[in-house]
Amino acid sequence: MHGSQYKVLNRSINIFSGFGQTTKSSFRFPGHNTNKMSSPSKATTIPHVVKEEVIASGKWLKLEKTTYVDPVGTTRIWETTKRTTRQTGAADGVGIIALLKRTLHKDCVVMVKQFRPPMDCCTLEFPAGLIDEGESAETAALRELKEETGYKGEVVGVTPVTCLDPGLSNCTTQIVMVNINGDDMENTDPTQQLGELEFVDVLLIPLDEFQKKIDDLMKKEKIVVDSKVYIYGMGMSQAFFKPNELRVLKQ
Secondary structure: OOHHHHHHHHHHHHHHHOOOOOOOOOOOOOOOOOOOOOOOOOOOOOOEEEEEEEEEEOOOEEEEEEEEEOOOOOEEEEEEEEEOOOOOOOOOEEEEEEEEEOOOOOOEEEEEEEEEOOOOEEEEEOOEEEOOOOOOHHHHHHHHHHHHHOOOOEEEEEOOOEEOOOOOEOOEEEEEEEEEEOOOHHHHOOOOOOOOOOOOEEEEEEHHHHHHHHHHHHHHOOEEEOHHHHHHHHHHHHHHHOOOOOHHHOO
């Protein structure tokens, strides 16, 4: 690896190793005005939820009618979906960014491909799953990684609790960074531990070609990529090849 690429890779790793840490400085786009923009109507109150009423409930999900007060004091209705499996004081689940490291091989991101009925097609995702009662995010991540991919890894970073689709649901997740030693005997021929109704394919995508390989896969197959996956790919592409250029800001 060239020296310049090595520096970029180190910088990207340092960024992800700082999950959950706070710094005194914050990134600011050049020329970006950080002052708050005023809304058309002046806010007069703090928005808040008044009540939640269950409309329908199933084994895994429920639909609620949420009554809330908006910033100008108007009472409104929102339709909200929630998981029925949330544990007290925890995120709903974890997503795992697992990096497979092997001697004389490129570092690869461990991905999963599976059919998702709501999408009516296969999706490309990070390994993921729900947090069980009494589990930490780290424990859940290592368990789900082993079950879905067969790999055993080591946690190197965890994000705070983050939302997934806040306009639809209150579902939350924590992203867990995991390193996998591919030279360990137990990781040279990993065996999945899937449930009876789980059908998951494991894909290894080179880190330095992540976005390109995903784009190629989307052209070849009917597959939808999880937005978190594609954003990660864009970030890796930026870090590896154009660290001083922000293409998304170009006019």
